[in-house]
Amino acid sequence: MILNSQPDCRCVGQYSSGEEALTALPALAPQVIIMDVNLPGINGVECVRQLVAKGVDAHVLMLTMHKDTDVIVDALKAGASGYLVKPVEADQLLAAVRDIHGGGAPMTSSIARKLVQVFQRKPVPEGEALTTREAEVLSLLSKGHAYKKIADEMKISYASVHTYISRMYKKLHVNSRAEAVAWHTGR
Amino acid sequence: MILNSQPDCRCVGQYSSGEEALTALPALAPQVIIMDVNLPGINGVECVRQLVAKGVDAHVLMLTMHKDTDVIVDALKAGASGYLVKPVEADQLLAAVRDIHGGGAPMTSSIARKLVQVFQRKPVPEGEALTTREAEVLSLLSKGHAYKKIADEMKISYASVHTYISRMYKKLHVNSRAEAVAWHTGR
DNA sequence: TGTCATGTCGACAAAACTGTCTACAAGCGG
DNA sequence: CCGCTTGTAGACAGTTTTGTCGACATGACA
Numbered sequence: 001m002i003l004n005s006q007p008d009c010r011c012v013g014q015y016s017s018g019e020e021a022l023t024a025l026p027a028l029a030p031q032v033i034i035m036d037v038n039l040p041g042i043n044g045v046e047c048v049r050q051l052v053a054k055g056v057d058a059h060v061l062m063l064t065m066h067k068d069t070d071v072i073v074d075a076l077k078a079g080a081s082g083y084l085v086k087p088v089e090a091d092q093l094l095a096a097v098r099d100i101h102g103g104g105a106p107m108t109s110s111i112a113r114k115l116v117q118v119f120q121r122k123p124v125p126e127g128e129a130l131t132t133r134e135a136e137v138l139s140l141l142s143k144g145h146a147y148k149k150i151a152d153e154m155k156i157s158y159a160s161v162h163t164y165i166s167r168m169y170k171k172l173h174v175n176s177r178a179e180a181v182a183w184h185t186g187r
Numbered sequence: 188m189i190l191n192s193q194p195d196c197r198c199v200g201q202y203s204s205g206e207e208a209l210t211a212l213p214a215l216a217p218q219v220i221i222m223d224v225n226l227p228g229i230n231g232v233e234c235v236r237q238l239v240a241k242g243v244d245a246h247v248l249m250l251t252m253h254k255d256t257d258v259i260v261d262a263l264k265a266g267a268s269g270y271l272v273k274p275v276e277a278d279q280l281l282a283a284v285r286d287i288h289g290g291g292a293p294m295t296s297s298i299a300r301k302l303v304q305v306f307q308r309k310p311v312p313e314g315e316a317l318t319t320r321e322a323e324v325l326s327l328l329s330k331g332h333a334y335k336k337i338a339d340e341m342k343i344s345y346a347s348v349h350t351y352i353s354r355m356y357k358k359l360h361v362n363s364r365a366e367a368v369a370w371h372t373g374r
Numbered sequence: 375t376g377t378c379a380t381g382t383c384g385a386c387a388a389a390a391c392t393g394t395c396t397a398c399a400a401g402c403g404g
Numbered sequence: 405c406c407g408c409t410t411g412t413a414g415a416c417a418g419t420t421t422t423g424t425c426g427a428c429a430t431g432a433c434a
Contacts (some may be wrong), residue, residue, distance in 0.1 A: 033234045076306040087214030112292035115302055119263040129240065131410060132229055145367035146390065160414045166393075167410090176420090178368045179331035179389075185372040204395090318380060333420065346383045353423075354380090364421070 002090045018047030042115040052079040059100040061151040069114045082106040141183045189277045205234030224251040239266040246287040256301045269293040321355040332353045
């Protein structure tokens with residue numbers, strides 16, 4: 001009703017289970033899918049995963065009561081692009097649908113904060129603070145660049161790159177590029 | 188000016204470099220910090236990292252022109268909670284400050300979408316299914332073990348280790364241990 | 375029955391990396 | 405002023421990795 005009341009929206013289907021959606025949606029090819037998590041049978045996240053696997057290329061907006069961080073992350077990994085927590089006003093819903101259709105990722109502020117926290121929660125392996133240059137070479141090391149290439153990009157000599165890396169390895173208590181990269185990407 | 192025009196906001200300091208901010212902010216203990224990325228001297232992301240390390244417990248709102256996914260993720264990892272891309276209207280800025288102070292994570296819709304994509308990014312599904320042995324060596328490679336040590340642990344020859352790694356590199360489209368490790372730890 | 379993926383092994387050369395020195399200038403804190 | 409950190413740079417030797425050839429046995433699959 002809410003969608004059909006708008007000139008630029010049309011509801012092309014609605015289903016009461018993930019299984020139904022999985023059989024009907026691939027042929028309908030909707031632009032936006034609004035999905036709950038709690039469904040009879042398979043859950044919404046799994047449903048999204050299977051829709052994506054079937055090649056359904058729609059923007060998926062999760063609209064559910066789950067505000068558990070793991071569920072949110074799982075939903076996004078499965079292929080959802082937006083996440084709203086009920087109850088949602090008609091205005092919010094329409095704005096979100098338009099946003100997601102336009103390439104945005106609508107979500108409530110608290111959801112966004114939880115996402116941010118996923119990036120921030122990190123048990124930092126011990127290691128002293130790296131200097132600016134050390135951090136820079138580490139970043140480039142992680143991309144697999146050779147010392148020579150790093151030297152070029154940073155516009156310093158090969159020898160300096162070597163120096164920073166040596167000092168950094170000591171600080172991080174590692175002794176190979178691979179360990180340093182693991183430290184870097186895993187924090 | 189914008190902040191001070193509000194009854195519930197007060198600007199307690201402003202600095203033209205990360206270094207200045209690092210010396211002044213720990214004593215000021217602000218509730219919200221608005222930070223650019225492009226700074227003379229250390230960059231804004233590094234500045235945030237060091238502020239956090241110094242125990243500054245503020246909500247950090249990045250306000251910058253960088254819309255590169257890596258920068259965004261790095262900023263959030265460093266401790267930022269919000270991310271706006273310039274230009275920003277006064278209204279938006281104030282809303283974001285209030286939002287972040289209230290525990291939200293203000294960000295523009297396109298930034299949110301990029302964050303979502305970080306969760307969704309998964310390397311090409313084609314020629315990259317690793318075999319059991321390949322996955323094993325990759326795991327050990329990530330710990331920084333030398334080929335010889337990996338051979339010992341897996342009770343196979345150095346040559347076999349070499350073979351698996353070569354085959355794996357081709358599958359992952361990488362050509363160094365560092366890139367493989369980055370692929371591995373980055374899911 | 376033959377091809378293909380996988381697991382196993384070998385050799386060689388070129389390239390890259392690591393360890394360990396040394397050196398010097400600039401800046402910061404005591 | 406001195407000591408320490410950081411950024412910069414160079415050298416050398418030894419180790420490790422990477423690329424590129426191979427080879428052979430198994431088992432799956434068509």
